[in-house]
Amino acid sequence: MLTKRIIPCLDINNGRVVKGVNFVDLKDAGDPVQIAAAYDKAGADELVFLDITASSDNRDTVTDMVEKVAENVFIPFTVGGGIRTVEDFRRLLRAGADKISINSSAVNNPELIGEAARVFGSQCVVVAIDAKKRADDSGWNVFINGGRIDTGIDVISWVKKTVALGAGEILLTSMDADGTKAGYDVPLTRAVVKNCTVPVIASGGAGTIKHFYDVLTNAKADAALAASLFHYKELEIVDLKEQLTQMGLYMRIS
């Protein structure tokens, strides 16, 4: 039986893992390979590395990091952050990444989705979406540039478009829930899952085991992502998976 996936997200700045809230006050949190290996050992099903380096001059640093991670960690991992071209995809996939995530560049250049899917296969193309509820509560809008710009695009229509273009997976972050630890955004996630034929990873708001349970069952997300919850060891993946199994979910337990 296919299991639900638990995915830690590592923010990377200049080739190092960092911790911080909303990209402010970043603290060095260690070597990506060591941390990735630790998460692998702790039972993570996949990893996401998000490069948040401000400067766009650090392509080689990220490529190096991907190579080293791929040499040492043997579970699937996704790399995102500042990816703009098919060449970026090629470079990172060749370095050993399994999937590449694009966010703002997908909105600014939707053809990139189809191009990358054609050349490398949809399974390599993850479209990451930051969504925030509209003021009139009628739905959610897609935001880009680190959540700073409201594109005015409805999230459901954007999801459908990306899948039609060839996206293999959606990484959905709720801006309303992110950082609150009050739970994933179940209504948003449910709406997206209902309108999406590819797997959906829920992101933003995880605080307790029950939050994971809710988004994986009520919203039917295929996977749940969290960052600080795992980084600060507020929740251990092993405990999370055991509990979720007892609550009736299929999880990969070693």
Added chain:
Amino acid sequence: MVAVIDYNAGNLKSVCNLLKKLQTDAVVVKDADSIRRADKVILPGVGAFGDAMTNLTQSGLIPVIGEVIAANKPFLGICVGLQLLFEGSEEDPDIAGLGILSGQIRKIPDGSQLKIPHMGWNNLKIKTGASLFQGIDNGAYVYFVHSYYPDVTDKDIVAATTEYGITLDVSIERGNLFGCQFHPEKSGDIGANIVQNFLDL
């Protein structure tokens, strides 16, 4: 020496990284002589059946692959590498496979709740005594990402299956010819053990 065949069909790096981690002498090869000289051969592959088959044909390596398999050299096909061993695929009906194994590659049926591709960790029902799975518990999880699967004619050579709506044949063993539809190089410790079992043959 383990030869990993490069025919421009992806995921070479992941396979080689794992072999390096397992401290095996592995070489990426594109020529027939290296394949003949190797003790064991791995045929990786991701992407579409048709593209992979076309690339393999262009590589000129089809005869030597047939040769080494017939000579019972240990051979492991991974993902599309396994699929190419069969007669053909619903993914690209106009392109014939190698026909070394009897069966067709079929599309995974999409039931009401099922997403295609079959992507993520699923558990294996392992045939007792299967060589690749020595020391691995029945029900172990491995990582899948595929939309097509091998429908093996002779079920006696099926070494493992998984459930995804229907029962999928996902590993074969016939003499020294092995195949995995899943990605052992992405399946953590279990995957490493599977590859180690192949290396230990």
